[in-house]
Amino acid sequence: MVDDDPSVRKGLSRLLRSEGFGVVTFSSGEEFLREPGLCGIRCFVIDIQLGGMSGLEVARTLKEREIRTPCIFITAHDEAMTRDALLAAGSPTCLRKPFDADEFLRNLRLALAGPG
Amino acid sequence: MRRYLALLILAGVLISGAGGENARRKSVILIMPDPPGRPISTSVLEGFQHSLLMADPTIAVSADYVSQKSQARPGYAEAQHDWFRTKYRGSHFDVLVVFGLQPLDAVMGMREDVWPDVPIVMTGVNPASYKALGHQPMMTGSLITTKLGENLQLAVKLLPDTRHIALVGGASPADASYNSLAREIIHESVGKLDLIDLTGGIPLDELRKRVAVLPPHTIVVIFAYLYDSAGRPMFVHDVVSALSPAANAPIFNFEDYGMGDGIVGGKLTHYSIIGQTAADLTLRILKGESPSSIPPINPETGSYQFDWRQLRRWNIPLDRLPPGSQILYRPFSLWEQYRWWIVVVIAAGITESLLIFILLYQRRRAKETEDARKRAEMEAIRMREEIAHLNRVASLGELGASLAHELNQPLAGILTNAQAATRFLSQQPPNLEEVGAALEDIRADDTRAGEIIRKMREMVRKGHSQSVPIELNLLTQEVMGLLRSDAQIRGIALLLELTPENPVVHVDPIQFQQVVMNLVRNGMEAISTSGKPRENRQVIVRTVVDADDAAGVSVEDSGPGLSPEVLRRIFEPFFSTKDHGLGMGLSISRSIVESHGGRIFPGNSQTGTGAVFHVRFPLVREEVVTG
Known part of the structure; x- marks a missing residue:
């Protein structure tokens, strides 16, 4: 999970743990991309508005590196991203904070069960 | 009273006359018409005696009265002559003064016998009678003309x-x-x-x-x-x-x-003057002048x-x-008695009234002017506060999206934590450790959200500006919270550099934050419209202490900078380089800063490409109200 907001990182990690998932968190895209062990990870949850490079840029970078791990975008911004922009970045899924835990988990499972 | 006084003087004269044997003392006698105590005689005696004794207090003055010759019954004149001869035998006078024509007649009749060789000063005799008297040896005098x-x-x-x-x-x-x-x-x-x-x-x-x-x-x-x-x-x-x-x-x-x-x-006619004149003549004779050489005088009486x-x-x-x-x-x-007092008092009264009137008038004028000035000032302050308020409301409106973003973060944290806690609770056994941690995070997130709302409420609240001494670093840090999301959304790095000196300034916290907010958002606007690449999009807010005891913030952006034309007009109301926006931000900021005794001035960055705005307030060196 990449999110520059500590509240979100803590809350979402706890939710995932409560469902039995293991979670690794990063506070910026740059930090995340420097991580060597990304291959073992089944799903990326990426915040769109990060301090430095944006979540979409991070996703594009992953795509360039041909890492095809499924992504779920989250955002605190009210204006929703266009579907095209999201797809271009690699994932149609974007949840607006604050989101419901069940909805998030449903999307997560969908992603895990997906073509990847 | 007058007569009584005259008798007293007379008694004194007679007593001193009795001691006339003292050869060294000059001695004179005044002969007046009978009876004693006539006011006319008293006046003459008073004038005579007073003048004489003023000139020489050692002179012995005697007085006596003779009956007028024509009044005398048969044998009276002879008896009077005998009596005077007896009375004045052995006594010596240096001058014989005679008042009135009838006494002079009587004295002349007795002179050879009673007062031989004594000079005579006659007085109170009219010129015609004097002339009729013919030449008399050792005699002079003062005449009196009837009026x-x-x-x-x-x-x-x-x-x-x-x-x-x-x-x-x-x-x-x-x-x-x-x-x-x-x-x-x-x-x-x-x-x-x-x-x-x-x-x-x-x-x-x-x-x-x-x-x-x-x-x-x-x-x-x-x-x-x-x-x-x-x-x-x-x-x-x-x-x-x-x-x-x-x-x-x-x-x-x-x-x-x-x-x-x-x-x-x-x-x-003043008979005391007649007495004084006789005294003057007497003194001249006592000093050695010959009476024959002194012509009779005729003074104004x-x-x-x-x-x-x-x-x-x-x-x-x-x-x-x-x-x-x-x-x-x-x-x-x-009026007659106190004329000058009255004049002075009235003049003083008028002057005083006039002064009071002028002062009151001036005071009233000054008060009116002062009132008008105060009203205008109050109105200006009210207007400025009103405009500043509108500016804050507008700013918050524009910040709406980023504020929502800012709020959504803790809200998301709260929701996920709450739902995670539910899940941990329903596990067998429940993971209470996680539940406790979740609750603690919820509390922290809630506080964070509340803080954002508090700041927003402060920004939109209407109220009189209240300046307090406040830590500049703390105040600047606080306002960054409201701007961070905006910067993030715009893809701009918002950097804060705090001076280690921890300066204190005297400002209204909300209005100060409003100024910083205006400057930062202007900077971000400039960057956004310039299309700079991500790695070169930043606004730096610095707190600064100058050498001249001024402290404040400088806001530097990495935008295109300010042209000379823009620099010249930048504080004009409604002047804007932005496509949208009222162009009031800088104008309002300047009025806020100046109302706090500070100044605001623009420039271009020395190191970068963009503009930099400096805000300075007088540095305060006193106790500090934090927060």
């Missing part, structure tokens, strides 16, 4: 309607000569008047009745009244006192001692004096009086 004619003409001038003149006179042979002299003078000076003869020593009771029924336009003149028909000595002022209340016509007499008893006044009560009684206007007249017995009005 009767002059005074009668004056009386007629005062009372122009006068047709009758009533002459009152005594009965003695001396009186008779005075009466005939008076008739003569009346004939000469006011001959047109009808003479009513009241001479011959008519007793006072009778005389009182007579003067009560005088025909209209009459004046009463008393020239001399020595003895009445019964041979009783009469004093003029007693006659005047008796007649005045009853008289139906004004009474004239021309001796100063008659003044105050009922006479109108005129050119009065009169002055115009009038009784105000009589002038009123007989309706004599004051403007008819001769110039230089002295008006006696006039009751002083407050």
Whole structure:
């Protein structure tokens, strides 16, 4: 999970743990991309508005590196991203904070069960 | 009183006269007409004695009285001569002063026998009688000219309607000569008047009745009244006192001692002057001058004096009086008595009133001006606060999206934590450790959200600006919280550099934050419109302490910078380089800063490409209200 907001990182990690998932968190895209062990990870949850490079840029970078791990975008911004922009970045899924835990988990499972 | 005083003086004179054997002391004697105590004699004696003793206090002054020759009954003159011879045997006088024609006659008769070789100063003798006396050895004196004619003409001038003149006179042979002299003078000076003869020593009771029924336009003149028909000595002022209340016509007499008893006044003879003149001549002889070498003098002995009560009684206007007249017995009005005091007090009062009026007027003017100024100032402050408020509301409106973003983060944290906690609770066994941690995170997130809302509420709250000393770093940090999301959304790095000096400034916290917010958002706008690449999009907010005891913030952006044209116009209201926006932000910021005694000035970055805005306030060195 990449999110520059500590509240979100803590809350979402706890939710995932409560469902039995293991979670690794990063506070910026740059930090995340420097991580060597990304291959073992089944799903990326990426915040769109990060301090430095944006979540979409991070996703594009992953795509360039041909890492095809499924992504779920989250955002605190009210204006929703266009579907095209999201797809271009690699994932149609974007949840607006604050989101419901069940909805998030449903999307997560969908992603895990997906073509990847 | 006057007579009593005269007797006292006389007693003193007689006592000192008794010690006249002392050869070293000069000794003089004044011979006056009988009887003692006549005011006329008293006046002469007073004037004589006073002048003499003022010049030489060692002089022994004696006084004596002789009966008038013509008054004497058979054998009287001889008896008087014998008595004087006996009385003054062995006594020595340096000067013999004689007052009046009749005493002079008597003295001349006894001179060879009683006072041989003593120089004589005669006084109170009219020039004609003096001339008739012929040359006398060792004699000089001062003459007196009667002022009767002059005074009668004056009386007629005062009372122009006068047709009758009533002459009152005594009965003695001396009186008779005075009466005939008076008739003569009346004939000469006011001959047109009808003479009513009241001479011959008519007793006072009778005389009182007579003067009560005088025909209209009459004046009463008393020239001399020595003895009445019964041979009783009469004093003029007693006659005047008796007649005045009853008289139906004004009474004239021309001796100063008659003044105050009922006479109108005129050119009065002052007998004290006669006494003084005699004293002057006496002193000259005592110093060794020969009396024969001193020609008789004729001094002015009169002055115009009038009784105000009589002038009123007989309706004599004051403007008819001769110039230089002295008006006696006039009751002083407050005005006359305190004229200068009154003038000064009134002038002071007027001046004071005027000053008070001017001061009040000025104060009122000043107050009006001051009030108007204050009203305008209050209005300006109110307007500025109103505009500043609108600016804050507008800013928050524009920040709406980023504020929502800012709020959504803790809300998301709260929701996920809550739902995670539910899940941990439903596990068997429940993971209470995670639940507790979740609750703690929820609390922290909630506090964070509340803080954001508090700041928003402060920004939109209307209120009077309240300046307090406050830590600049703390205040700047706080406002960054509201801007961070905006910067993030715009893809701009918002950097804060705090000075380690922890300066304190005196500002209204909300308005200060508003200024920083305006400057940061301007900077971000400039970057956003410039299309700079991500790695070169940043706004740096620095807190600064200058060398000149000023502290504040400088906001530097990495935008395109300010052209000279923009620099010149940047604080103008409605001047904007932005496509949207009112162009009020900088104008409002400047008015806020200046109302806090600070200044705001733009420039271009020294190191980067963009613009930099400096805000400075006077540095405060006092206790600090934090928060």
